[in-house]
Amino acid sequence: MTSPRPLVWFRSDLRVRDNTALFNACRRADGRSGAGVVAVFVVSPGEWKAHDYAPVRVDLLLRSLSELSATLAELGIPLIIETAPDADRIPTLLTKLAKKHQCAEIHFNKEHEINESRRDEAVIAAFQRAGLEAFAHTDQVCFEPGTIRTGEGRFFTIYSPFKRACFKQWESVGGVPPLEAPSAQAPVEVASSPVPKAITGWKSSVPIERWPAGESAAHERLKSFAQQSIIQYKDRRDIPGIDGTSQLSPYLTVGCLSHRQCIDAAIDANREANPGLKGNPLENGSPGPVHWISEVLWREFYIHVMVGFPRVCMHRAFQPATEAIRWDEDPKRFEAWKAGRTGVPIVDAGMRQLVRDGWMHNRVRMIVAMYFTKDLFLDWRTGEKWFMQNLVDGFLASNNGGWQWSASTGTDAAPYFRIFNTYSQSEKFDPDGEYIREFVPELRDIEGPAIHDPTQLPGLLRTRLEYPDPLVDRVKARIRAIEAFKQLR
Numbered sequence: 001m002t003s004p005r006p007l008v009w010f011r012s013d014l015r016v017r018d019n020t021a022l023f024n025a026c027r028r029a030d031g032r033s034g035a036g037v038v039a040v041f042v043v044s045p046g047e048w049k050a051h052d053y054a055p056v057r058v059d060l061l062l063r064s065l066s067e068l069s070a071t072l073a074e075l076g077i078p079l080i081i082e083t084a085p086d087a088d089r090i091p092t093l094l095t096k097l098a099k100k101h102q103c104a105e106i107h108f109n110k111e112h113e114i115n116e117s118r119r120d121e122a123v124i125a126a127f128q129r130a131g132l133e134a135f136a137h138t139d140q141v142c143f144e145p146g147t148i149r150t151g152e153g154r155f156f157t158i159y160s161p162f163k164r165a166c167f168k169q170w171e172s173v174g175g176v177p178p179l180e181a182p183s184a185q186a187p188v189e190v191a192s193s194p195v196p197k198a199i200t201g202w203k204s205s206v207p208i209e210r211w212p213a214g215e216s217a218a219h220e221r222l223k224s225f226a227q228q229s230i231i232q233y234k235d236r237r238d239i240p241g242i243d244g245t246s247q248l249s250p251y252l253t254v255g256c257l258s259h260r261q262c263i264d265a266a267i268d269a270n271r272e273a274n275p276g277l278k279g280n281p282l283e284n285g286s287p288g289p290v291h292w293i294s295e296v297l298w299r300e301f302y303i304h305v306m307v308g309f310p311r312v313c314m315h316r317a318f319q320p321a322t323e324a325i326r327w328d329e330d331p332k333r334f335e336a337w338k339a340g341r342t343g344v345p346i347v348d349a350g351m352r353q354l355v356r357d358g359w360m361h362n363r364v365r366m367i368v369a370m371y372f373t374k375d376l377f378l379d380w381r382t383g384e385k386w387f388m389q390n391l392v393d394g395f396l397a398s399n400n401g402g403w404q405w406s407a408s409t410g411t412d413a414a415p416y417f418r419i420f421n422t423y424s425q426s427e428k429f430d431p432d433g434e435y436i437r438e439f440v441p442e443l444r445d446i447e448g449p450a451i452h453d454p455t456q457l458p459g460l461l462r463t464r465l466e467y468p469d470p471l472v473d474r475v476k477a478r479i480r481a482i483e484a485f486k487q488l489r
Contacts, residue, residue, distance in 0.1 A: 004035065004102060004103065004104030004105070005029065005035050005036055005037065005038055005101065005102055005103045005104065005188070006025035006026075006028055006029050006035075006037050006038075006103060006104075006105050006106070006107055007025075007037075007038050007039070007040060007094070007097070007098050007101070007103035007105065007106045007107070008021055008022050008025045008037055008038070008039045008040070008077075008106075008107050008108070009021070009039075009040050009041075009042070009094065009106055009107070009108040009123075010039060010040070010041045010065075010068070010079075010108075011041075011042075011108065011109070011111060011255075012109075012111060012140070012253065012254060012255045013109045013139060013140070013255035013258075014061070014064045014065055014067075014068045014214075014215065014254050014255045014256055015068070015215040015218075015255055015256050015257065015258070016068070016071050016072065016075065016181045016182065016215065017178065017179070017180065017181045017215065017219075017261070018178035018179045018180075018258045018260055018261050019109070019139065019179070019258075020109055020137040020138065020139040020179065021107040021108050021109045021135070021137045021139060022037070022039075022107070022182060023179045023180075023182060024107055024135065024137060025037050025105075025107040025135075026182035026183070026185065027182075028105075029185065030185075036076065036077070036185045036186055036187070036188035037077050037182075037185060037188070038077070038078055038080065038101050038103055038188060038190050039072055039077050039078065039079045039080065040079070040080045040081075040082060040094065040097060041065060041079060041080075041081055041082070042081075042082050042083070042084050042090055042093065042094075043081060043082070043083045043084070043196065043199065044083075044084050044085075044086065044087060044090065045083075045085065045199060045200075045201065046084075046085045046086030046087070047084075047086055047087045047115075047119075048199075048202070049201065050086075050115075051113075051115070051388075051396070052385055052388035052389045052394065053202065053388075053394070054204075054358060054388065054389050054390050054391055054392065054394050055202040055203055055204040055205070055206075056204040056205075056206040056211070056358030056390070056391075056392040057250075057253065057254070057358070057391065057392050057393070057394055058199055058202035058204070059198075059202070059204040059206070059208065059211075060211050060213055060250055060254055060392055061254045062195060062196060062197065062198065062199070063208065063213030063214065064213045064214045064215070064254050064256050065079075065081075065195050066195040066213070066214075067213060067214030067215060067216065068214070068215065069192055069195050071215065072192075073192060074184065075181075075182060075183075075184045075185060076184050076185040076186060076187045076188065077185065077188070078188055078190040078191060078192040079192050079193065079195075080097065080101075080190070080192065080193050081193035081194070081195060081196070082097065082193075087115065087119045088122075090119060090122075090123060091119075091122045091123045091125070091126035091127075092126065094106060094123055094126070094127075095126045095127055095130045095132065098127070098130075098132055099130070099132075101190055103132075104132055104133060105127075105132060105133035105134065105135060106123070106127055106132070106133070106134050106135070107135045107137065108120065108123075108134075108135075108136060108137070109136075109137050109138075109139035109140060110136050110137065110138060110139065110140060111140065112140065112141075112145060112303050112306060112307050112397070113306065113313050113396050113397075114306075114310045114313040114314070115313070120136060124136065139258065140255075140258075140259075140303065141259060141300050141303050141304070142166070142170070142176045142259050142260055142263070142300060143166060143169055143176075143300070145303060145304045145306075145307035145308065146304075146307065146308070147169075148162065148165050148166055148169060148304060149165075150165075154308075155304060155305065155307075155308030155309070156301070156304065156305075157305065157309075157318075157411050158411065158412075159298065159301050159411070162297075162301050162304070163294060163297050163301070166297060166300070167280060167282050167283055170280070170282060171280055176260050176263075177260070177264065178258065178260045178261045178264055204358070205355075206356070206357060206358040206392070210357055210358070210359075211250055211358070211359075211392055213256075214256060215256045215257075217251075217256070218248065218251035218256035218257045219257070219261075221246070221247065221248060221251070222246070222248060222251075222257060222261065222262065222265050223265070225246040225248065225265075226265040226266065226268065226269045227269070229243075229244070229246070230246075230266060230269045230288050230289050230292055231269070231273055231286055231288040231289070232244070232288055233245070233246075233288035233289070233291055233292045234287040234288050234290075234291040234292075235287075235288075237291070237292075237295075237362075237363075238363045238429050239363075239429055239430070240349075240350075240361035240363060240364050240429060240430055240435040241430050241432070241434030241435035241438070242434075245361065245362065246292070247359070248262065249299075249359075249393035249395070249398075250359070250392040250393040252299065252393070252395070253392070253393045253394065253395045259296055259297075259299065259300060262296050263282070263293055263296055266289040266292050266293045266296070267281045267282070267289070267293075269286075269288075269289050270285040270286055270289035270290065271285070273285065273286045273289070274286060298398070298401075299395070299397065299398050301401075302397040302398050302400070302401035303397045305318070305397070305401060305411055306396070306397045306400070306401075312400050312401075312404070312410075313396065313400075315381050317404065317409035317410070318404050318409060318410040318411055319409050319410065321488050322407075322408070322409040322485075322488060324488060325409075325484055325485070325488070327373075327377060327378055327379035327380075328376070328377045328378055328379075329378075329379075330376070330378065333376050333378065333471050333472075334376075334378060334382065336468070336471060337351065337371075337372060337376065337378075337383075337471075338351065338386060339351070340352040340355070340439070340440070341468050342371070342376075342468070342470065342471050343454075343467070343468040343469050343470035343471055344371060344375075344422050344423075344470055344471075345426065345433075345436045345440055345443055345451065345452060345453075345454065346364065346367055346422055346423075346425060346426035346430060346435070346436060346452065347367065347368050347371050347422060348439070348440050349364070349430075349435055349436045349438070349439035349440050350364035350365070350367065350368045350439075351368065352439040352440065353439050354387075354390050354391070355390070356439070357392075358390060358391060358392040359391065359392050359393065360391070361435075363425075363429055364435075365387075365402060366402070366405075366406055366420070367420055367422055367425050367426075369383060369402065369403050369406035369407070370406040370407075370419065370420045370422075371420070371422050372406075373403075373406055373407040373408075373481075374406075374407075374408075374419045374420070374477065374478065374481040375422070375471075375472050375474060375477040375478075375481075376471065376472060376477070377477065377480060377481060377484070380403045380404060380406070380407035380409060381403075383403060384399055384400060384403040387399055387403070408485060417482060417485075419478050419481060419482070421474070422474070423452050423453050423474070426452040426453075427449065427452050430452075433446070433451035433452065436451055436452070437451070440467070442465060442466050442467050443465070443467060454467055455469070455470065
């Protein structure tokens with residue numbers, strides 16, 4: 001008779017290497033004669049729609065899932081694809097599936113958003129009622145949220161001390177090395193399911209070549225970045241007109257890569273560039289790898305913030321006092337912003353990149369979000385939602401954290417008077433206008449500083465451009481934003 005099997009529930013962790021749930025399930029199965037792991041993925045359209053999954057993200061997810069299914073098959077692990085119209089149906093679906101395939105336990109990696117946490121708690125409860133075991137593993141972060149705290153026992157709300165605490169913890173435990181892929185098991189007499197090519201309601205216009213899918217593509221990109229670009233990362237990361245960033249965030253979002261693998265690759269690159277490196281390689285050595293590790297940890301920081309302050313998952317401001325701000329409601333300005341027709345070239349370039357690629361350079365994201373909230377004075381939640389609905393790397397913790405930082409409602413020691421001058425940002429980070437010319441072709445022939453601010457052009461030349469005037473007066477907008485925040489004090 002077949003021994004009880006572990007069931008592995010894949011979600012945002014579409015990889016076999018350094019997958020904590022899969023690793024532990026396979027290890028438990030190894031000790032049982034005749035047992036083998038069975039895997040499942042649940043397509044949940046209602047849940048995805050409620051959480052504003054972008055079509056390009058769903059497309060990358062499905063293509064990555066197809067590769068995962070093939071990789072699991074090589075390990076003798078069948079992948080079953082099920083569909084649940086919403087999250088409430090998932091606990092019953094999974095318990096029935098476990099019983100059908102003689103699975104005595106389920107393993108999954110924690111997702112830390114509040115609705116996902118409640119769903120997972122419901123799955124654990126359903127398995128317990130059915131007399132089955134459930135194991136929730138820490139995988140999406142290096143350190144379980146709540147284990148990195150201030151001296152007063154609170155969650156960190158400022159990044160720099162959080163980072164230092166993570167480095168200290170990393171050293172104290174001897175690092176958090178990635179796990180290997182499990183060994184192949186004897187085939188299980190359970191058939192894998194075909195992976196759907198598309199899901200109704202999520203048709204992406206982004207060419208699939210822009211984001212090659214799967215764990216192997218993610219590792220190739222990580223390897224290339226670590227070998228060729230990471231040393232120059234600090235100097236190049238803020239220049240949107242060049243390929244100076246890793247562009248690995250989509251693969252972290254669907255889970256083709258882990259934080260641990262990224263940090264491990266950066267440490268290796270740092271040591272290779274600095275033979276005999278002394279001290280913690282997370283913060284000593286070449287500035288490029290050190291700074292990139294810091295950027296990876298921002299993602300972890302925002303996950304910890306989300307767990308410690310779950311209101312940010314509920315369309316609430318991290319700083320409750322800022323809920324009193326009455327943002328403008330201006331549909332015309334919102335539509336102009338979405339279409340990249342604000343009259344501010346660097347903003348319009350970013351919004352058009354979002355449409356073309358399902359992605360936007362991180363420096364430009366900050367410029368775009370601050371323009372939206374401080375110049376247009378529109379509600380950050382509306383911009384946050386639009387990003388989630390269009391980004392291939394739309395991830396609640398990071399997206400919410402970034403938008404609230406830009407809106408001065410989030411984690412920041414002295415936020416409200418930080419207001420970007422969009423034109424100065426453009427001149428500093430896109431000095432030759434290469435990024436603007438790529439995405440705003442109507443300005444392609446403009447030379448000199450006017451590429452950043454076409455209102456500087458002589459009147460006749462300006463009128464010949466098929467490009468709008470700025471939506472707002474920047475100076476007046478800045479004064480208004482500062483006054484609105486001062487009134488909260």
